[in-house]
Amino acid sequence: MYSKSKDNKVSIIAHGKSLKLVLPRAWAKDGKQVKVSLGLKDNEDGWREAELIAQQIERDYAQDRLKPLNEYKYDKDKEQKPKLSLIPxxxxxxxxxxxxxxxxxxxxxxxxxxxxxxxxxxxxxxxxxxxxxxxxxxxxxxxxxxxxxxxxxxxxxxxxxxxxxxxxxxxxxxxxxxxxxxxxxxxxxxxxKSIEEQIEDTDFIDIDPFTIDEMRKILEAFKNHHKYHHYYSLVKFFFLTGCRTSEAVGLRWRHINNDCSMVTFQEAVVCASGKLITKRLKNQDFRKFPCNKELQNLLLSIKPNIIGEDDRIFKSLTGKTIRADVFNGFVWRGCENKGATYVGIVQQLAEDGAIDHYRPQYQTRHTFITLALEKGMEVKDIARLVGNSPEIIYKHYAGSRLESITVPDLNI
Missing domain, CATH: 1.10.150 (DNA polymerase; domain 1)
Incomplete structure (x- = not known):
C-alpha cells in the first residue's frame, strides 16, 4: 500500500472537536490521501499526544516497520499513557x-x-x-x-x-x-507609541480630505478615462460610504438587499505577500450601511440582471477580485513598472492643477467622515457607519474643528 518517499512529514488537523493525522500522499502507491482518526480531543493535551503518535509513525515508516494504522490510535483505557520525554x-x-x-x-x-x-x-x-x-x-x-x-x-x-x-x-x-x-x-x-497605537494611527495619518469640487473632478476624470472608466463606480462608492478599501473590494452582491437600499459590510480582502486573503472586518463582525438615494441609484445602475451568489460587486478590468495595491499603484497614483510609466488619474489631476495637491486613495474615507461632520451628523452615527468608535472620531476628526465652534452667549 505504501511506497518510499522523501516527504515523510505526517500532519495533524483538527476535524470538528477531534484530531486526525494526515499521511503524505506520496506514501501511498495509489496517490490517495490517508487520514487517521486518533480518538483525541482538539486541546493541548490532545495535540501533545498526536505529536507523539505522528513522530512514531514517521520513525516506523523510515525504518520499514509501519504497523496497521489502527494500532496507532490513542487508547484512553490504557492504565498508563505514553509519556513524552523532555528534549534537553x-x-x-x-x-x-x-x-x-x-x-x-x-x-x-x-x-x-x-x-x-x-x-x-x-x-x-x-x-x-x-x-x-x-x-x-x-x-x-x-x-x-x-x-x-x-x-x-x-x-x-x-x-x-x-x-x-x-x-x-x-x-x-x-x-x-x-x-x-x-x-x-x-x-x-x-x-x-505602542505598536497598537501605531497601527491604529496609520488609519488617520495626515487627514487631508478632498473638497466637494475636487471630488467632482476626480469622478469626472474616472468616468471619462479611456481605460480606467471601469473604476468610476468604485471610486464614487468610496466617496459615498467612507468605507475602507479592503471592505469595498470584498463586497459581494449577496451583501446588498434586493432594492439596493442597504449594504452589509461583512468581508475585507487584503493582499499579503502577493496572495489575496478574505478576512473579517477590522473592528466588528458586520456593519450595516443604509443607502441614500445617490448611493442606491449607483448600485442599481451597475447591478447585473443575472447574479451569482458569490459575485463581487466591484471587479478588476479582467473580471477578478481587485487588488488594492494594483489599483492604487497603477490607476490612482501611477507608477514605474518594468520600464513602463503608468500615469495615475489623481496624480495627473494634481500635476495639471485641477486639484490642489495629490492625496492617496484612503483620503476618500477621511473625506466622507469630515463632510458628514460638517453636515451636522452626530458623531455616534458616523462612527457606526464607518466602523470606528465615537472616541476615534472625536480624537482624529471632531477635535480639528475647534476653530469652527461658536461659544453661545450665556446671558448671566
Whole structure:
C-alpha cells in the first residue's frame, strides 16, 4: 500500500472537536490521501499526544516497520499513557519549535491567515537570519537580534520567541524557556507609541480630505478615462460610504438587499505577500450601511440582471477580485513598472492643477467622515457607519474643528 518517499512529514488537523493525522500522499502507491482518526480531543493535551503518535509513525515508516494504522490510535483505557520525554533544551533548534507553534495556532484558528503570512513569516525570517540556532545559544541569539535591529523590532521579535517557548514548555517539548523576561530588558526611548497605537494611527495619518469640487473632478476624470472608466463606480462608492478599501473590494452582491437600499459590510480582502486573503472586518463582525438615494441609484445602475451568489460587486478590468495595491499603484497614483510609466488619474489631476495637491486613495474615507461632520451628523452615527468608535472620531476628526465652534452667549 505504501511506497518510499522523501516527504515523510505526517500532519495533524483538527476535524470538528477531534484530531486526525494526515499521511503524505506520496506514501501511498495509489496517490490517495490517508487520514487517521486518533480518538483525541482538539486541546493541548490532545495535540501533545498526536505529536507523539505522528513522530512514531514517521520513525516506523523510515525504518520499514509501519504497523496497521489502527494500532496507532490513542487508547484512553490504557492504565498508563505514553509519556513524552523532555528534549534537553540545548539540543533544540528554535526554528523547529517555531514551526510547531505556528502550525498549532493556525490549525486551532487562534490566529488569522494574514497574521501567519505577514507577522509569523517575519519572525521566522529573523530566526533564519540569526547565525545562532540552538536554545542553548539563547544569549547569543538575543544579542545578535538586538545589535542588528531597532529596539522596537527586537522587542517585538523576542516577545514572539518567548511566547513560542512558553507554549513549548507547556507542551513539554522543552524543560525551560530561555527567553522568559528578556523582552522587559529592552528599553525603548520614552514617548514612543505602542505598536497598537501605531497601527491604529496609520488609519488617520495626515487627514487631508478632498473638497466637494475636487471630488467632482476626480469622478469626472474616472468616468471619462479611456481605460480606467471601469473604476468610476468604485471610486464614487468610496466617496459615498467612507468605507475602507479592503471592505469595498470584498463586497459581494449577496451583501446588498434586493432594492439596493442597504449594504452589509461583512468581508475585507487584503493582499499579503502577493496572495489575496478574505478576512473579517477590522473592528466588528458586520456593519450595516443604509443607502441614500445617490448611493442606491449607483448600485442599481451597475447591478447585473443575472447574479451569482458569490459575485463581487466591484471587479478588476479582467473580471477578478481587485487588488488594492494594483489599483492604487497603477490607476490612482501611477507608477514605474518594468520600464513602463503608468500615469495615475489623481496624480495627473494634481500635476495639471485641477486639484490642489495629490492625496492617496484612503483620503476618500477621511473625506466622507469630515463632510458628514460638517453636515451636522452626530458623531455616534458616523462612527457606526464607518466602523470606528465615537472616541476615534472625536480624537482624529471632531477635535480639528475647534476653530469652527461658536461659544453661545450665556446671558448671566
Amino acid at each position: 533544551s540545548n539540543d533544540v533548534q528554535l526554528i523547529e519549535l517555531w514551526d510547531k507553534y505556528v502550525n498549532f495556532r493556525a490549525n486551532n484558528k487562534q490566529v488569522a491567515e494574514t497574521t501567519v503570512i505577514l507577522n509569523y513569516q517575519r519572525v521566522s525570517g529573523h530566526i533564519q537570519k540569526n547565525p545562532y540556532k540552538l536554545l542553548s545559544q539563547s544569549h547569543e541569539m538575543f544579542t545578535f537580534l538586538v545589535e542588528n535591529n531597532s529596539l522596537k523590532t527586537a522587542k517585538r521579535i523576542i516577545t514572539q520567541w518567548n511566547a513560542c517557548c512558553h507554549w513549548a514548555l507547556t507542551m513539554k517539548y522543552i524543560s525551560k524557556n530561555p527567553f522568559e523576561g528578556l523582552a522587559a530588558t529592552i528599553k525603548e526611548p520614552k514617548n514612543k
